Amino acid sequence: MSTVFDGVVKSAIKSVYDDVNEGTERFRKSFDLLNRIRDRHFERINSSLSEVQIWCMSGPAKLSDIYIPTRLSERVSRNYFVDLDVAKTLQDIKAYSEQGEIDLDSVLKSSESLMVLGAPGAGKTTFLTSLVLGQSGFCDGTQGYLNDGVLPLWIPLRSYSSVPSNIKQFVLNSICVEEAELEDSWPFIQRLLKSGKIVMFFDGLDEITYDQQVLWRSFFEKIKKMYADCKVIASCRSGSLNVDFPGFKHVEVLPFLSENVSEYIDSWFGPEGIELAGALKLALNSESDVNELSRSPLLLSLLCVLFENELDLPHHKTDLFSRCVEALLHKWDSSRGFRRETVFSQLSLAKRKRVFQRVAMEFSLKDKSILKDTVVSSVVGQYLQKFDVEPELSGSVLSELESHHGLLIRPAANVFSFSHLSFQDYFSAEYLISTRRELEFSKSYASNSQKKDIIVFCSCLVEDADELVCNLLEQSDLRDSQNYPTIARKLSIASVLVRVVASGASMSKKNRALVVSRLAEYFKVAADLFQKTGLNLYCTFSFGKPKIRHTYSKRRETYSEALLSFEGLIGEAIFCNYTPIFDALRGLLLKKVTYSSRALLSSVFIRKDPSLVLESYQYISDLERLPSKYRQKINETIGEVRGLVGSESDS
Secondary structure: OHHHHHHHHHHHHHHHOOOOOOOOHHHHHHHHHHHHHHHHHHHHHHHHHOEEOOOOOOOOEEHHHHOOOOOEEOOOHHHOOOOOOOOOOHHHHHHHHHOOEOOHHHHHHOOOEEEEEEOOOOOHHHHHHHHHHHHOOOOHHHOOOOOOOOEEEEEEHHHOOOOOOOHHHHHHHHOOOOHHHHHHHHHHHHHHHHOOOEEEEEEOHHHOOHHHHHHHHHHHHHHHHHOOOOEEEEEEEHHHOOOOOOOEEEEEEOOOOHHHHHHHHHHHHOHHHHHHHHHHHHHHHOOHHHHHHOOOHHHHHHHHHHHHOOOOOOOOHHHHHHHHHHHHHHHHHHOOOOOOOOOOOOOOHHHHHHHHHHHHHHHHHOOOOOEEHHHHHHHHHHHHHHHOOOHHHHHHHHHHHHHHHOOEEEEEOOEEEEOOHHHHHHHHHHHHHHOOOHHHHHHHHOOOOOOHHHHHHHHHHOOOOHHHHHHHHHHHOOOOOOOHHHHHHHHHHHHHHHHHHHOOOOOOHHHHHHHHHHHHHHHHHHHHHHHHOOOOEEEEOHHHOOEEEEOOOOOOHHHHHHHHHHHHHHHHHHHHOOHHHHHHHHHHHOOOOOHHHHHHHHHOOOOOOHHHHHHHHHHHHOOOOOOHHHHHHHHHHHHHHHHHHHHHHHO
16 A cells, blocks of 8 residues: 555655656655655544444444445435336335446546435445545555545544635645645645545535535535546435535445345454354344344444344344334434534424324325325424424425434435335334324234234333233134134234234233233144145245145135235244243144144244154154145155254254
């Protein structure tokens, strides 16, 4: 790194003194001066930027140890409109942004100025910081991203109370040039500016006011007018860029891919935490909604911290989302010693949460993850009157909520959504509880797969979940059920009960025991009902995930739906990892049960105790009066389970 910069420094000196050669005293003094300034500048960069610490960490982490390469898209979400007949979900819109991913090397090595946009915690500051550190020789992951020999300047905008008026003084201060060095060093530094060998990084346009953004825009234009080849890179939250910045290429930070998440977790825990990293990955893979959070660098860091402190993520999802909401509402900013200005002083954080809750309920009742901005604005406008805010200001309120918190966002120019669907479910649950409608909601939507997480959140957030739990028990009771559609609906509600009891909902000891025993009984009752109608059930275990099979040759939609619900119940029981449910199922296996019941009851143990599954299926295979085709399938499954048991023994 120093060799590369030496060449740049020498070129700058020679461009100032046409008749000087490297052997002269004049050249040596100039060379030593610039190297001294450079080394001091790099040391300040290292001391101030090399470590990061989010609000819940016990201590700082070295950025170079956990940095994952950033991905950028030239399709900035807020710049295009979507057709809601084509893009029906948030995932549809995100897919469009993913298609605009650009090559970092080409965009960073051009002289074109860059505006890096992204949601709170998306990694904007980390990206800029890593580039500065990499160019200074302190972050291997980003060395070589910029042109060789480029000198980076780091400018955190919120540390400036006013916009500089003098470019020369601004640059010299940014490079830590001492007063005695000012006049001697400036001719050489000016040559670096003119030749494009200085890149300026301005972080946090979202952390300054509209008026300040206007003034900084003029300053950027002044820089480019005087030094056309000097590259400027700035960062801003997507919803907070209130001024047009001509001459800047706008790009947006893309979320982590699954491989980025895995690499980040490995880096976080290090070689000594391999087992912990593996356990967290398994926990994330078992919960798709929690896994979606991990695509945000900030929230993934929070997940790592919580897991490191022995919080079992799938079991305590309500606590997890509460912490994530808290982080985005205020902790992320306050932990950095920053408070955002608001023009709506009457909207306290508590009242802002109530706005999020009301909007979330609108999304949920409409079964949508995206809504037109006019619809959301109308809902917010009506609700704001409760807080003495004129409904006409709803657009401004929404803009501030997006830019300050990143919970409710514009994924495209004409729609709103919550940044993660689970935030929508969480706030919906809070709204139901605040309006005392959680029981009514559960009665209406317990079998609706899109609403089950709202009910689980309700059960965990409410002070006493006994009434809610008793109602779910009543709705899921399939002991006298005979037709497949009813069985399908009740098994689906039983899946909700598994999550409720495993998530730590507050209920009496009696009801908790009743839920566990009833759920175990449902496994047996359902399998017996299917067997009585000619469906002999068993499971296959591709990738360790049970799939219900049967030997009945004809397919009927009525029983297919019921089997999918049963499969969902088994999956919930496996991934909830709730010991009382496993104990109850183990107790049933010690009793006399039908072969279908034994096959499905034991399948729940495929991850916890695969040898028990093998033992149960072997027991079924040894039964004398067993349908031949069913015996054949059971024996095939035994071979499959033996492979799983063997791989577990090897590991």
